[in-house]
Amino acid sequence: QKEVEQNSGPLSVPEGAIASLNCTYSDRGSQSFFWYRQYSGKSPELIMSIYSNGDKEDGRFTAQLNKASQYVSLLIRDSQPSDSATYLCAVNIRNTDKLIFGTGTRLQVFP
Amino acid sequence: ETGVTQSPTHLIKTRGQQVTLRCSSQSGHNTVSWYQQALGQGPQFIFQYYREEENGRGNFPPRFSGLQFPNYSSELNVNALELDDSALYLCASSLGGRTNIQYFGAGTRLSVL
Numbered sequence: 001q002k003e004v005e006q007n008s009g010p011l012s013v014p015e016g017a018i019a020s021l022n023c024t025y026s027d028r029g030s031q032s033f034f035w036y037r038q039y040s041g042k043s044p045e046l047i048m049s050i051y052s053n054g055d056k057e058d059g060r061f062t063a064q065l066n067k068a069s070q071y072v073s074l075l076i077r078d079s080q081p082s083d084s085a086t087y088l089c090a091v092n093i094r095n096t097d098k099l100i101f102g103t104g105t106r107l108q109v110f111p
Numbered sequence: 112e113t114g115v116t117q118s119p120t121h122l123i124k125t126r127g128q129q130v131t132l133r134c135s136s137q138s139g140h141n142t143v144s145w146y147q148q149a150l151g152q153g154p155q156f157i158f159q160y161y162r163e164e165e166n167g168r169g170n171f172p173p174r175f176s177g178l179q180f181p182n183y184s185s186e187l188n189v190n191a192l193e194l195d196d197s198a199l200y201l202c203a204s205s206l207g208g209r210t211n212i213q214y215f216g217a218g219t220r221l222s223v224l
Contacts, residue, residue: 038220093156
């Protein structure tokens with residue numbers, strides 16, 4: 001079992017729709033969870049961080065964390081073509097600040 | 112703009128050669144982490160430096176080595192390059208600690224021929 005798993009996609013959604021990206025992780029000791037956006041040929045850019053169970057909202061983005069289910073998700077409301085990118089889920093290695101990344105989910109938002 | 116700078120942007124080497132990649136961390140950040148990202152994959156943790164000491168290492172062979180300087184900038188050295196070393200190498204700086212966020216530089220694209 002991979003330590004951080006994401007569906008590679010592509011996930012295709014129409015402009016204005018809600019995009020839902022999911023991630024599961026294997027280490028119950030993980031405490032920090034991050035979503036990064038990566039455009040093709042560019043470096044990862046932080047979108048959201050979440051540390052406690054529940055929802056965290058920032059503009060059009062909502063991160064959801066369920067530690068009991070070892071599941072973290074990212075919702076993007078009112079999706080725009082400019083949101084088309086690969087979204088990387090990252091989880092800290094137990095008791096450290098080092099990160100394990102999933103392989104990323106490619107999101108395509110079509111007009 | 113994260114304030115993390117990497118050089119060079121692109122590099123082409125041949126198998127067996129050695130390479131040094133450089134990273135300047137964001138002002139005030141004392142921790143630098145290096146990642147390797149192969150095409151179509153997520154970044155993989157290579158190692159981390161905190162206050163000039165190695166502070167954890169991923170599953171990479173000893174020919175991957177690093178340094179951190181008193182100003183917290185860092186170098187990644189790779190000896191005896193192999194074709195599979197071709198990847199995007201990412202440097203991230205942070206203040207350290209589990210809740211601290213890592214900010215990435217633009218990366219160095221290494222091609223090994």
